[in-house]
Amino acid sequence: MNHAHTFGELITELKKRQSKDLCCVIEKEESHYGKILFEVEGLSSYLQSLGIQKGDRVAIWVPNRVEWVIALLATGQIGAILVPINCRFKASEAKYVLKHSESKVLITQSTFLTNQYEEMVMSWHSGGHDHFTSEELPNLKHLIWIGETKPKQAISWEEAVACNLGNHEVVCKPDDPVLIQYTSGTTSFPKGALLTHYGILRNAIDVGVRMHIKPKDKVFCAGPFFHIGGVTMQVILSLLYNVPFYxxxxxxxxxxLDMVKKYKCTTYSGIDSLFLLVMELEEFQREDFASVRTGWTTGTLETVKLIREKMGIKDILLVFGLSEASPNVAICDISDPEEKKLASCGRAHPSCEIAIIDPLTNEFLPPGNKGEIVTKGYNVMSEYFKNEIETEKTFFQSWLRTGDLGSLDEDGFxxxxxxxxxxxxxxGENFSPEEVEGILYEHPLIEQVALLGIPNENYGEIPVAVIRQKAKASFELEELQTYLKGRxxxxxxxKKxxxxxxxxxxESGKIKKNQLKEQLFSIKI
Incomplete structure (x- = not known):
């Protein structure tokens, strides 16, 4: 299908829709295209009145809400770059992102859950001024505040979007950057993947093609907008295909569960835990998801089987991706053979490639061999922002190294x-913990599991299962070993x-295995 190559072109397409057409429902708030596009134009105008130019960074630190979507469209329209900040970040983490990205504007709100954003932001303020100034963040000059209360150094969201000074047209190219996605690091501060207009827009289109998105679909967005999976594969996908998201x-x-039932959503996607947590609800019934026909997830063959059997989502699709690839690298098509949909993450998108290399020699490996997954194509980031060393380490020739172990079959799956x-x-034997974890997730007493390799004098390493039991469960090692024996x-x-x-x-919902290992090193095996 023909589609927008830049966010400016996307907004032009959105303006062709009826103002009363539903764009999204977040919590209980319905938002229609007329109001959204009015605020996009107002925010674009206001940002330009501040002197924000093409390539400047605008940060946003809020949970899922319609203002997040408006900010993405407005910054993209004027050629600026949006910098999402994880809404659960604490002061030092958020300050790092703001400083490293050299953001000039911050869009935020006073609180979210236990996070006191106003307290944290104003702790960086040098004081004594009616406008925001910070010695720690010298580039940050402007605050846009969402909500009923705000510090005096900020302008309210309502004032910003009411700006009617008009927009100066900015010409953007498809390969211009539009978003810096900071990766969720577990051992160091995150790196900023610089993603392009075309990379995000085309990736959303290609994922929609594989999911067979139709005009009557209703997309449930389970994940956060500050992760690129939520943005590209749910929000932007919905805008491009003109279907509402929830x-x-x-x-x-x-x-x-309540939202899927109430609005009869037809797609449900996210990391595997977002499915498992719903299934574990006492009140969950298979019929609750009767409207859901497809979706994408991470995990194993066993996870896919569980989602199919317990939730009834016949066309659930495994995906492989990473922030540096906008994010989707591979996904099955609904029409692919059943055996491929059950076990594989699908094939590369058109104009993209996947290969397997030996991680030590960089030799390309034939089908059936395990090695490091590498990829290249329109979806791959331009670079790590202001980090040439890590950029060089992450690319092999023109291939993006993923750090993940995989294999391809003869059909390219x-x-x-x-x-x-x-x-x-x-x-002397090597294996992936995912294989064992997938089987253990089928056990009725196990809620969450991680398999770790712990140093051992005789064997080099031995496997240790770390388990969170379901309520009122009592689980012993011998029971676990018996369950796995023969499988x-x-x-x-x-062994423990x-x-x-x-x-x-x-923050992306994955277990920090490095941290678990550090805790377990003190255990004598």
């Missing part, structure tokens, strides 16, 4: 085998079991 300020299983750094090595090779069966009440998690 979301929550932050995900809770019960509210997600990709199979994900885990993070290279997480491979467990037991007495996997003996060296893959955990650790029960935890909660896992350390990244």
């Amino acid at each position: 979301s929550l300020s932050h995900f809770t299983p019960r509210k997600a 990709l199979y994900f085998h885990g993070r290279i750094k997480e491979i467990i090595r037991v007495g 996997i090779a003996g060296y893959k069966i955990p 079991l650790v029960i935890v009440n909660e896992f350390p998690m990244t």
Whole structure:
């Protein structure tokens, strides 16, 4: 299908829609195209009146809400670059992103959950001025505040979007940057992936093609907008295909279930935990998701089977992607053979390529061999913003190195085998923890699990299962070993079991295995 190549072109397309057409529902607030486009024009005008030019950075630090979408469209229209800040970040993390990105404007609100944004932002203010100034953040000059209260150094959202000075037309090229996606690092401050207009827009179109998005679809956006998966594969996808999307300020299983039932959403997507948490609700019934026909997720073959059987989503699709690729690298098509949809992450999109290389020699490997997944194409980032060293390390020739272990079959379908750094090595045998975790997730007493390789004098490493049990469950190592015996090779069966009440998690919903390992090193095996 023909589609916009820049955000300016996207807005031109959106203006052809009826002003009363529904764009989205977030929490209980319905937003229609007429109001959204009015505020896009107002915010664009206001940003230009501040002197924001093509290439300047505008940061946004809020949870899922319609103002987030308006900010993305407005900054893209004038050639500026949006910098999403994780809404759960604390002061030092947010300050790092603002400083590194050299953002000139910050759009935020006073509070979210336990985060006191106003308190944190004003702690950076040098004081004594009616406008914001900061010695720590010398580039940050302007605050736009959402909500009923604001500091005197900020302008309200309502004032900003009411600006009617007109917009100076800015010509953007498809390969111009439009967003800096800071990756969710677990051991160091995040890197900023510089993503382009065309990379995000084309990726959304290609994902929609694979999901067979139709005019009557209703997209449920389970994940946060500050992650590129939520932006590209749900919000932008919905705008391009002219279908409404539905979301929550932050995900809770019960509210997600209620929204899907109330609005009869037809797609439900997100990382595997966003499915598992809904399924674990006592009140959940398979019929609750009767309207959902497809979606995408991460995880294993066992996760896909569970979603199909318990939620009834027959055409659930595994995906592979990363922030640096806008984000989707591979996804199945609904019309692909069942065996491919069950186990593989699909194929590369048109104009994109996937290959497998030996991570040590960089030799390209034939189908069936495991190695590092590399990719190239329109969706790959331009660079890590202001980080030449990491950019050079991440690219091999023109290929983006993912750090993930995978294989391709003869038909070009990709199979994900885990993070290279997480491979467990037991007495000369190597295996991915994902294989065992997927089987353990089928156990009725296990709510969450991580398999780790812990140093051992005799074998190099031995597998240890870290488990969060379901309520009132009692689980022993022998039961776990019996459950796995005969289903996997003996060296893959955990030799120790650790029960935890909660896992350390990244903001993208993944278990911080490095942190778990640090905690477990003190355990004598």
